[in-house]
Amino acid sequence: MKFLATCPKGLEPLLVDELTALGAEEVKQTASGAEFSGSLESAYAACLWSRLANRVLMPVTEAVVETAEQLYAAVQEVDWSEHLDQSGSLSVNFTGSTKSINHTHFASLKVKDAIVDQFRDRFNCRPSVDRDQPDLRVHAHIYRGRLVVSIDLSGESLHRRDYRTESGAAPIKENLAAALLYRAQWPKCATEYPSVLDPMCGSGTILIEAALMKADVAPGLLRSEHGFERWKQHDAQLWQTLLDNAQQRREAGLASLEPVFFGSDIDTKVLNMARANAERAGLSAFITFERRDVKDMAPPNEAGGLLVTNPPYGERLGESSALMFLYRGIGDALKSRFGGWRAAIFTGNPDLCQAVGLKTDRVYKLKNGPIDSQLFLYTLYRKSAEQLAQAEESESQELSEQAQMFANRLKKNLKAMRKWVKQNDIDCYRLYDADIPEFAVAVDLYGDWVHVQEYAPPKSVDKVRAFDRIKDVMAAIPEVLEVPLSRVVLKQRKRQTGTNQYEKQGAKGKFFEVGEAGCRLRVNLHDYLDTGVFLDHRPVRRMIQQEAAGKDFLNLFCYTATASVHAAVGGAKTTTSVDMSATYLQWAMKNMAANGFSDKHQHFIQSDCLVWLKKQRKPQFDLIFMDPPTFSNSKRMQDVLDVQRDHVELIRLAMRLLRPEGKLIFSNNYRRFKMDYEALAMFDVTEISAQTIDPDFKRNTRIHSAFEVRWP
Template identity: 60%
Template sequence: MKLFLTCPKGLELLLEEELHQLGVEDTKQTVAGVQCHGDLEDAYRICLWSRLANRVLMPVYQGDAETTEDLYDAVQQVSWLDHIRSEGTLLIDFTGQTRAINNTHFGALKVKDAIVDQIRDLTGARPSVDKVAPDLRINVRMHRGKVTVAIDLSGDSLHRRAYRLQAGQAPMKENLAAAVLLRSGWPARIADFDLLLDPMCGSGTLLIEAAMMAADIAPGLQRKRYGFSRWTGHQKGIWDELVAEANGRKAKGLSQLEISLVGRDEDKSVLRSARQNAERAGVAEFIDFAACRVEDLEREQLPEGVGLLVTNPPYGERLGETQQLMFLYRHLGDKLKEQFAGWTAAIFTSNPDLCKVMGMRADKQYKLFNGALESRLFVYPISERRPEQTVREEEDVVPLSDGAQMFANRLLKNRKQLAKWVKNEQIECYRLYDADMPEYSVAIDMYGDEVHVQEYAAPKKIDPVKTFSRLQEIMTAIPVALEIPANKVILKQRKKQQGSNQYEKQSETHRFKEVNEYGCRLLVNLHDYLDTGLFLDHRPIRYRIQQEAAGKDVLNLFSYTGTASVHAAKGGAKSTTSIDMSATYLNWAKRNLDLNGFSQGAHQQIQEDCLKWLRMQRTPAFDLIFMDPPTFSNSKRMEGVLDVQRDHVDMVDAAMRLLRKEGVLYFSNNYRRFKIDHDALSDYVVEDITFSTLDPDFKRNNRIHSCFKITHKA
């Protein structure tokens, strides 16, 4: 009989070669599949042993069809009682379209009607639809006036091996993992390797598939159900013989398996999933899983010998991740060249630019598709290091490149210019550099003995590899110029901010650091968020609030981590009220206040949309108000959208209703093109105090924020 096997794009040649190894010779490649001929035993063997196919389809009708009537008549040409019981269940997978049928759901409905009507006319009973575990799965494809009706012998896609119940983020499908391994030389070259290593193994798919290949375990052996399991044409005797043969091969393969399989990942929770997956696959005892970052990977901690390193590193699905990941790829490349001479490395990625920074030349590369993502597998032979490389690595000091030295000189110059001010003011958190040189577009902030680096996103027209090279010069220069360890330098990338993006989590370290600002103890987090919990440019206005707060009721709108409230309390405020939508940041504000010994009775936090809260208030209850709204926000928790340029008049009016007669409102925002509407706010005294709220570390970037002092007219 004729069979059609589907597979991911890019695997067609490998699938055809696999069929030949399974004894199926009459084959022909198509896009995302292979056609072949074989008997029922061949079809069963493919379902059980194919590591690459998604589905095994057995066509039962092919003919012309354009209209709904043509489709109905075509489906009725099949004798459906040869395939399903009258009271059985079915599921239709429909693809394609014509001018008359342009909706797959409608097409599937017509196919179902044709099958049900035929069986009901013959028996008086009718099958029903089951979308989860049907007795018969039917595949119908319409293309260029032709229709093909096929029985799906596989049922669920064959890439589901039944061992992976848990996975990490963006897991690789099992049949794609098998293709990556085959293209990497596994298991064809297994005699050349002493071990196989995946340094970023995630849920363990590559290692488990590799172990199953090496041990001759049929990938479908764990599955409890196939598309043919309740098909009326199923011949159980043939299937049972194949399963018995596969179990025998598995037992023999496992008894002879000697190669070391090693998996490392920094995420301990995903490693637990990997171990459980390996246990279900029956290969857990052959894989050594352990927690380890790529940066900490050492060849001497692995089993002896040469091997194959194969991995699917992160490739940057989210905005801003690519530059961060380039450091990971560069570090991986350096590790391979320094410690893994004689090995073969296979790196699979959907972002080939990342592999360019590894500084290695691929011997082979293959185009594969990870779902819809066009991806590349790069295979690198790792040669021995040259003697001059060894000498350079053993030198105590590696000289900076010209660009890195130039950048280091600028940092030293800036630090010298700010040194007197920093010492006099006893400042420990300040901005040292802010894109002073356009080609080195970063902001560098000092937080005591740590450095926070924010890279401004480069325009798309700039070569990302060139951008990364400059960023690497920056990261190389900072520890040398500032005489601090490299692990004290934290890098992030800043995109154009909309809504609350600047507050979104970047990681989950939960590492807080205490810093001091004019007598206030404040908690910052340099790792988990794009911003740290302390806006350094607002330092002067916070200090002004501290100096003016004695005996006053202070309102802090859009309060973030409550640093202005802490300053007000430090200055002797009678009470502080901090309002923000985020429970996370209000809790942070509470911790900041508690850290300074201020009771919660006089210092409260309210989780609310500030604009909504302002509209609900009428009584002048505050002597000092600080309002620092975002430039733009469309948060789901807000009513409507906030645009500071458009909405600032309404915000100021609402705040001024709550301000007592002699009170002061400080209105600040970071929109660089902001222009206050003096005419609309003519009922108040509006004074632009921006220049006086810029300390020396922000004077060279005087558009970092705008700040206004607003009071009632006498």
């Protein structure tokens, strides 16, 4: 009999070795799988013992197919009554396409029709369709005009072992975890490296798979059902024999298994999931889980072992540099504490592993779902006491020469601004903004917190060299500003597109208040790319506060409505704040409440500002502030916004709402912005950019441009 086992891309060579070891014959690697021959016992053994396969398929017919009619005819060539009772149920899965068959749902219906029509014609009744628990699963695949129709013997994908009912964010699949362990030579290396540690274990998948492998537990034993168990040709006696043998091996393996599996994570919630998963797998006595930050990871014993982990790799904006510190920290810990161990680090961002700073033994390319990933293998040799002492001394050395240069500039800026900050009672301001080309960061102070934004380096810049500069920055800041490193927040600043400015970057929920000209403003340095306060607009907010008394104030593209707070504190009659983000409007309302304003005179409108402006006609405001983004193509907007192209329309629409003696303040952060005075000749337009730049942004006067617009 011929069979096909499927697996994720990159696992094919391992699957060939595994099937061969299970006794399969004529094993041949294919794209995303392996073909093999054998008796039905070979297929059952693959379903029961394969740690890598997704499915085991048994082809029942092949044909050259181009059209839906040919597909129907080819399926009817099979005598389906040999596989399914007329009162049974089936489900059909179809993959692939031809020029005429280009919709998988239509094709699967065609396959289903061919099967049920055969039953109706022969028996005057037909099987039903059951997508969840059918008696027969049919798999049809077309590639380059060649159709293969198979019986799916596995049922639900074999990577599901049924022990993992809960998981944290972005868990790896069980068969991928097994592949990482095989590539790291587990359990072959267990004699020399007896322990397994995952210092970022999440819901425990890697450790559970490692323990199952060492204990010789068939992964299929953990599943409640396989696809062939309701198949008409199922050999129940053969299957029970295989189960009994696997159960005996399991009992013997667990009896000799040592509790040498260790997992840690910073997240208590996922650790509870890991413990529950290990208990369902029957392994809770052998795996120890504890809450620990990865930077504090240490060998659980002196016996040596294998460290296998899958650290985060940074899909969100602003994460790259922070993750470099994570990977460098892992590398430093491996070098200083894990002599005599082996390590395997799996990541979807291989550049990050450059920061580990260790020479690799091997690198394997694998897929984590759709993500191209790599597994890095390292051997860690034991160091002498002298080498360890030298490493500790190196770590405790003072700032490097480069870091000291950056520290000196920080001290200089701090001294220059000290008097201005004190005189103006300012809690938050920009201390440094890429003053030295090698240190392309912005450093902002928010009370006793420091917000560091790294300007994304060009692709031509070596990532490790760029990271070393950031490491110097993060070493100098606590020393100069006398703040703990835990209060220094690092992000990478890239050009924002689409909805990036609205996307949440984390979930720490650390809000605190800062003061500005008598206003209390809520900021969050962790969860978003921006903090809730645009520091460069401080003079504009101060101007609004001074002019707002007794006026109706409108704030367009309001963000967290800090300008509206200033207007309210300045005595505005009413404030109206418009933004399309519900998140930021909620933040805006809390800003208002923090200053004692929660009455009917403060209005908040969730809307695309351009759409809202077009619906308004009546002059109803005395003071308007508009600070649109440079560019936005948010799905929530009806049109793409380009401030250079659209500023004339925005200003004209806003001016319709301005009373005769009123004023519109228009600003934006597009560095090459040019006001179209000619198109706005019906208004008095005056640039006030120079008056809206405070001393902390004098080094970067193009940070924004600002204009006053009035009726003549």
